[in-house]
Amino acid sequence: MLVEEVMKTEVISLKADETIETALKLLNDHHIRHIPIxxxxxxxxxxxxxRDVRDASPSVFQVEQDKEALQNKLESIMSSPVITAHPLDFVEEIASIFYEHEIACVPVTKANKLVGIITEKDMLYTMIQLTGVTVQSSQIEIKVIDKPGILPEVTAVLGKRKTNITSVLIYPYQPDSTYKVLVFRLQTMNPMPVIEDLKRAGYDVLWPNMPGMEQ
Incomplete structure (x- = not known):
């Protein structure tokens, strides 16, 4: 999935010489948390x-004249330089940027010009969509040997039941690096026939692991 598919294109921005008061009003009026400069x-x-604006704003307990701090320019509080993304970047790559740099917003630029913005909330929702949990489905986790071609081998077993696969995730099997775990979400509320097929084919089903399902 590309950034251009999930980014917001209606971006509120300001110039560096505009005031903290202007930014405060825009943040409150539009219920947003970040403004690109x-x-x-x-x-x-x-x-x-x-947070930048809140920290730079006077306390409600301060006298009126101290509120002139709101007239300070945004260049005095803005963070710079800024990590940006491109519309054709992969969402998964941008997710790692959010994590590694502990940021909550990434402006999106094309030809060095601002064209969009993606926030941690957008990213979280996108990750949820990629896992398939928004679709009514059942989850199956299978431990497999880490070798080329293992994924089509497993999907071939799943295909016998003609069950729609809504998502596939792969992650390492922590106790033993020679294995990995395949996580499928299948569009069925009764995964038992598929699980039985997998077990007959010799695969180790980690989840669901219910009484009477031991191999």
Whole structure:
């Protein structure tokens, strides 16, 4: 899945010489948490979060004259440089950027110009979609030897029942690196016939692991 498929294209941005007060109003009015800061060519030069604005805003207990802090320019509080993504980047790669850099928002640029934005909430929802949990289905986890061609071998067994596969995930089997775990979500509420087929074919079904299902 590409970033352009999940990014928001209606992006609210500001210039570096605009005020903290302006940013505060936009954050509150539009219920957003980040505002990219751009130059006259729409190049991203910084980013401001709701936390940046909150930290720079005077306390409600301060006297009125101290509220002139709201007139400070955004360049005084913006974070720079900014990590950006391209519309044709893979979502999975951008997810790793969110994790590694502990950020909550990535502006999307094309030809160095701001064209979109993707937030951690967008990313989480996308990851949920990729796992297939939004579709009524059953999950099966299978331990298999880590070798080329193992995935089509297993899907061939699943295909005998003509059950629709809504998602496939693969992750390492931690106790032994010579194995990996295949996680299938199947569009059926009764996975037992498929599980029986897998067991007859010699595969180790880790989940569901219910009484009476031991090999």
């Amino acid at each position: 751009v130059d006259e060519h729409n190049h991203v030069i910084g980013i401001v979060s709701d």
